[in-house]
Amino acid sequence: MDFEKVKAIVSDIKSKQPNIDRVLFVGCGASMADLYPGYYFISHESTKLLSAIYTANEFNYDTPKGVGENTIVITASLGGTTPESVAATKKARELGTHVVTLSMAEDSPIIKETKYKVVHGFHENYAAKTEKMTYCLALAVEIVQEFEGYEFYDEALDAFKGMPDLIENAVKSVGPMAKEFGEKYRNEKTIYVLSSGASLGVAYSTASFLFMEMQWIAAPTVHTGEYFHGPFELTEKDAPYLLFMNDGKTRHLDARALTFLQRFDAQITNIDAKDYGLNEVASENVIDYFNPMIHTGVMRVFAEELAKARKHPLTKRRYMWKLTY
Numbered sequence: 001m002d003f004e005k006v007k008a009i010v011s012d013i014k015s016k017q018p019n020i021d022r023v024l025f026v027g028c029g030a031s032m033a034d035l036y037p038g039y040y041f042i043s044h045e046s047t048k049l050l051s052a053i054y055t056a057n058e059f060n061y062d063t064p065k066g067v068g069e070n071t072i073v074i075t076a077s078l079g080g081t082t083p084e085s086v087a088a089t090k091k092a093r094e095l096g097t098h099v100v101t102l103s104m105a106e107d108s109p110i111i112k113e114t115k116y117k118v119v120h121g122f123h124e125n126y127a128a129k130t131e132k133m134t135y136c137l138a139l140a141v142e143i144v145q146e147f148e149g150y151e152f153y154d155e156a157l158d159a160f161k162g163m164p165d166l167i168e169n170a171v172k173s174v175g176p177m178a179k180e181f182g183e184k185y186r187n188e189k190t191i192y193v194l195s196s197g198a199s200l201g202v203a204y205s206t207a208s209f210l211f212m213e214m215q216w217i218a219a220p221t222v223h224t225g226e227y228f229h230g231p232f233e234l235t236e237k238d239a240p241y242l243l244f245m246n247d248g249k250t251r252h253l254d255a256r257a258l259t260f261l262q263r264f265d266a267q268i269t270n271i272d273a274k275d276y277g278l279n280e281v282a283s284e285n286v287i288d289y290f291n292p293m294i295h296t297g298v299m300r301v302f303a304e305e306l307a308k309a310r311k312h313p314l315t316k317r318r319y320m321w322k323l324t325y
């Protein structure tokens with residue numbers, strides 16, 4: 001990741017508008033989910049900036065009041081062509097906001113509509129698959145630092161530096177566990193996906209895209225804090241769950257759900273950030289925000305093994321790319 005680019009963008013925005021009062025995150029599908037850690041960071045670390053996350057067409061059709069010259073809008077689209085996200089980027093620009101767009105595709109329609117572009121990797125390796133969310137988090141960190149100061153800025157920079165190697169090392173070790181997951185879950189019709197904190201977006205992304213879109217397996221997303229407020233009634237022996245356990249402040253919530261699941265002998269796969277040494281690269285002051293990257297990198301291997309075991313490639317679709325909708 002090119003942090004200098006992030007700094008240059010935020011500094012340019014500040015030179016044009018020192019009174020930014022809100023930061024909005026807009027995208028569709030997995031790209032919206034990748035914006036979640038940035039949104040989560042600002043909503044927890046800023047004392048001044050309002051922050052919200054929208055699926056693109058909600059931004060387009062029910063544009064929040066107050067969006068204008070004091071707003072930064074961060075949009076994202078991996079391929080750069082999703083019509084709702086392209087329209088949102090255009091709308092954000094026309095409303096006079098400072099639009100930053102993350103995409104893998106340099107000359108895509110979304111990049112043509114934006115003011116500030118960030119072109120990221122994806123295919124190179126597993127760490128690259130987390131580049132979009134990492135850039136988004138980096139933008140959020142830099143925005144808070146520039147506009148009000150962030151006490152743990154240097155610790156966050158250290159964590160950014162350590163993440164790519166941590167992810168690449170983690171994925172090298174997970175093969176057998178991922179294979180076991182594929183074999184155990186291959187015939188499941190439903191998989192419940194749980195997490196909390198900054199990784200709630202990873203749970204949503206795994207459930208909605210890796211499982212529902214790419215494997216046609218029903219997959220409710222459950223916040224571990226919310227699990228006890230309804231969803232736990234479905235817990236029973238061998239019911240299939242996948243937990244993304246965080247290292248950080250919300251670990252207590254995840255551990256409480258895990259204990260209950262174990263009590264009733266549910267079938268649980270726990271992708272625990274602690275097992276991959278996240279705390280070796282991220283200090284306790286910033287660790288919460290880096291869970292999504294390690295969870296995403298590791299989950300990709302699990303999804304690939306599930307796809308293999310089910311003989312259902314991750315690229316298979318019934319409607320997407322085939323129908324007009």
Ligand SMILES: O=P(O)(O)OC[C@H]1O[C@](O)(CO)[C@@H](O)[C@@H]1O
Pocket residue numbers: 028029030031076077078079080081082085209213
């Ligand atoms: O990130 P992009 O290119 O805008 O693509 C969004 C599309 O990709 C997915 O996130 C994953 O296939 C879909 O959910 C969504 O429709």
